[in-house]
Amino acid sequence: MKWTPVRDNQRIETLDIMRGIAVLGILLVNMKSFSGPDSPIRALSYEYFDQPYNVWTNVLLEFFVQGNFITMFSFLFGFGIVLMAQRAADHDRSFAPVFLRRQFVLLIFGILHVLLFWYGDILITYALAGLLMLLFYRLPRNALLITGLILITAYSLFMTILTYDFWTSGSALTFQSAQNDYHEHEISRSIQIYSEGSFSEIIQERIKEWTDLNRYFLFLIAGLLPMFLFGAYAAKKRTFTNKVLWRIWFLTLVLGPGSKLLPVIFFPSKGEDWRYDTAMSWGYEFGGAMMSIFYICSIVLLYRSGRSKYLFNLFQYTGRMAFTNYLTQSIIATTIFYSYGLGFYGEFGPLAGVIFAASIFCLQVLFSKWWLQRYYYGPLEWVWRTLTYGKKQRLKRIDKGSV
Template sequence: MTAADTVGDDRADDPEPRPTAPDERIVSLDVLRGIAIFGILIINIQSFSLPSIARVNPTEYSYFSGADLWVWLGSHVFFEQKFIALFSVLFGAGIVLFMQSKQDAERSAIVLHYRRTAVLLLIGLAHAYLFWDGDILVVYAVCGSLAVLFWEESPKQLLAIGAVLIAIPTVLSIDAAFRIGLSATHDAWTAADGAIQAEIEAYQGSWLDGFEQRREEAIQAHTTQLLTSTAWRYTGLMLWGMAMYKSGLLTNDWSRRTYRRLILLGAAVGFAFVGAGLWIVFSYDWAGGAGVLNWSLNNIGALFVALAYASLVMYYCKGRSSGLLITVCQAVGRTALSNYLFQTVVATTIFYGYGLGLFGQLNRVEQLGVVVAIWVVQAILSVVWLRRFEYGPVEWLWRRGTYGDWR
């Protein structure tokens, strides 16, 4: 998320805007969102637990041989950029759902949307600067403010505009890879002398030590990186999510046969791009230009793999409304924002100095164990929580801030 907390469908006449009731939600969307929440932790755990260069170029840090190498390969092929793409698509679908549900309300739907976005922005800023610079909520607030301007367009127009937006940073990145040279080194691809140790000491130190390190990364993410890359890509993905919702893909309105075809097509094309990137980067021994090209090709492949994953979930949910997997994933999906922030609180407590101080100490196999443990806790807490409450705790705060009703 948010990841995003996508509200349910509420198309009935309603003179006063109100939060969406649980029985109005679309099960398949909640299940997909829950799976996305689980999936992004596989990637985010690397940022929680290792120096930042290890995410960009894993050869620059330890834990890249034997079982650790296989864990990295699995996470890169099946998770890297795939689940955050799903998250972004779902956020876009949520914008359409929200706007449609408020069309008959006395207060303007667009005003409510921007209030909702403003609250998300505040939550994201607190998350990024107080806890973890890898926050996505600030980016979603910015991109959501732009994407909503197109929500009434047709699916074809949304797909076309989204494709252009996504293509811009992708083309620039590929161009940069060849300008650098596939076999050439690049400053962004290697750690400066002492930088890794300084980062480890900062996050193993006090909260203030970590804040000084985190602040610089967050500022870059919210300025340079936002303007040159993330705003384009994630706004485009949100537009695609709008198109997928309007066309019925995300509401499980398509046939099983169509979903099967999308699964096969998305997986075949997507993993071909991912595999090509890996072949290039290993062939050039992780040189800078090759690394950038690998990242770019993976970003392209992730779009198709995410489509395959979404189609697989729709295929599985078709004709099903219960079962352990659906119950758990739906509960996590309904409390997506709370669960996204919960992952940060737990992981930073484990890895940062104000907690157990294990930053830089666990190998990739051990990190995977932490992920599974967090998954189990999240699954149990989400199901139990929703037996007593209608919304997750942060969802409640988000909704109350949106509607201005604190009762």
Template sequence: MGNAPISEKDRIHTIDIIRGFALFGIFLVNMPSFHSPVFMKTMYGVEMEYTGLDYWIDVFFTLFIDSKFFTMFSFLFGLGFYIFMSRAEKKGLGMKRLYVRRILALLLFGVIHLIALWYGDILHTYAIAGLFLLFFYKRKIRTMVIWAGSLLIVYNAFMSLTLLVPSGVLEEIESASVGMTAGLEKYVEVYENAGYLEWVSYRLGTELPIILVNLLPAMVPVFAMFLIGLAVGKAGIFQNLQEHTSFLKKVRTITLSISIPLVGALALFTLGIIDWGIKQTYVIEVLTSVSSISLCLFYIVALTLLLRNESWQKKLRPLGAMGRMALTNYLMQTIISVAIFVGLGWYGDVGLFMGTLICFVILVIQMVASTFWLKKFQFGPFEWLWRSLTYWRLQPIRKQEIVSNAVEEKGQV
């Protein structure tokens, strides 16, 4: 049997819709970074200040969006890893060799995306962390869950250490950062006025070193969610939802029960009802990180159960189409956003409300475009390139080409 990607009949549509939902949330979170200097303000310890409607949008994002969808996407990557490896194994293909090529191709996309367009690329992080999944594919589900839980506990415990630092020390650190506002002004000026090559060169000197320093810490929660997705894939939950419905309902109840007090506490600190002074921001970061795990799993399970209803499957098909072309749509979100805010000179001039509106417009366009594209083509353009690099030969992309190839292979058997 020749090397080939999965066929239409083998695709798990529920996963496509959840992936589209995750991509939707990720773009909402990323949008402020596309139109405002969120990155450098965070580096200099300068908080984004919002008023009016922008303030309440920021609160909503903090409670229900931030970190939740990135975590969900990481889970789906681990699940996708299991599906890819198990299908390659059943076909008798060199699954490790194929997967390494697949990961290296993803790393190539990520590096180009990171250098040429945007500091917030997640593909290079996924690619590097994804290599370590090879050590866990044959391990027991219990082992995967223990490793995932341990990594998440260690990561969040390490984040919480900041809360033990005396307030006076934190005040001195923040005071030193405030004096570096000249760097922030230069950053905004370059984003607003520089040509493309100057802009890229400046970004390589300011953004890339920070990204590389934070690469290892960023990989820890990502890899933990990879393992949870891998464990779910190995347990066969999405392959047989009917059999696991009772289990999913229990998980939905448990994750919701955990999420409610965590999000409630996060709301108290975010709204300033509880004030820990200089440590307020750090408490919010820890609560956001911890709540992202339970709320992410709740979103996944609740949506999975909802999609057992065929009417919801039909209603959310455009989201599924966007999810099937997740790589293409993720990269296009950056290309479109950079073109609008940096290319047209809107950088720093758009508020959170307007940025969110633009985000929704782009997402609707992507859902419509993905739906029409997939009527004629089996893959998105970047998915096609990714698959071609993975299988080391050009893949048929038009649906009729795939049918023709299948008929030819059948005739040769």
């Protein structure tokens, strides 16, 4: 039997809506790295953008956005893997070869993304970490859930204990003080290269920053794998009653926002003692995972209620083109901030970054709606599917206007 990508009438609308919302959340986080040297700024023991409006923008981003949407994408990634495996079984086709080709194509896109546009790429991580799902996707759904819960709890505790030990050992304050000058130098160097350097210099800097960011690659995978498993569990269960969703909603309301609130409470002690960084470690790892599930339940419950339908439709357009939108965000943002574009790198703080992100996303909503009225897939989705299935996919719609 012929095995092809899902058609319009086979799509799950809530998944597309979640992808669209996740694309916005990831842009809000990434904008700080698009517009300036976020990594060394975050490593400072004090606030680099110390204006009250920028401080509170950072605090709100940390609570509502940071770590919450990369985990949502991971959940959706795991969900999609199980759907793909089930469709392969329904068509009596082998899943692994096509899945491996899909991951390889994703890896190539990720490498090009790093070399040509931005160091903070997540596609390479998904391409490699996704391979682990070949070991898990056949597990019974309850085994997926239990394994995911054990992994996310153990990993979060491990990272939190490491942070606590680092601070209580007395070495943290000495280390941070000694590193402040180094990070300030890195900030100045990064601004000079990205705002004034040549394209080849920028490529070299991107490779260096990608290497630094992925120095602890296995830790990053350990943080994402549980969400893959939760997504796979949800795909196998498929039907969640409103009663069950409300129970999960209330539980994750306590575990998600509750965990993320801790670093907000201890924010005044940032750089002074163990409380802020330890709370941030737990809040980012465990809180981010629980917050994403809280968001997912909220989206599904709102969707089922019939409220905010127009708003959800807008996110659905961007979600159906999530791959294209994710990569074009890098193209647009780096053109605005890098030397080969407008050269605004390092000139704007977090609040301005939020405004830039909102503006770019609004343009993507308009473009996604226009494109999908004329074509079945986003342009990069079409390339990905064509290379994955080894056959040119139909792109142009016969009747315009039907999405």
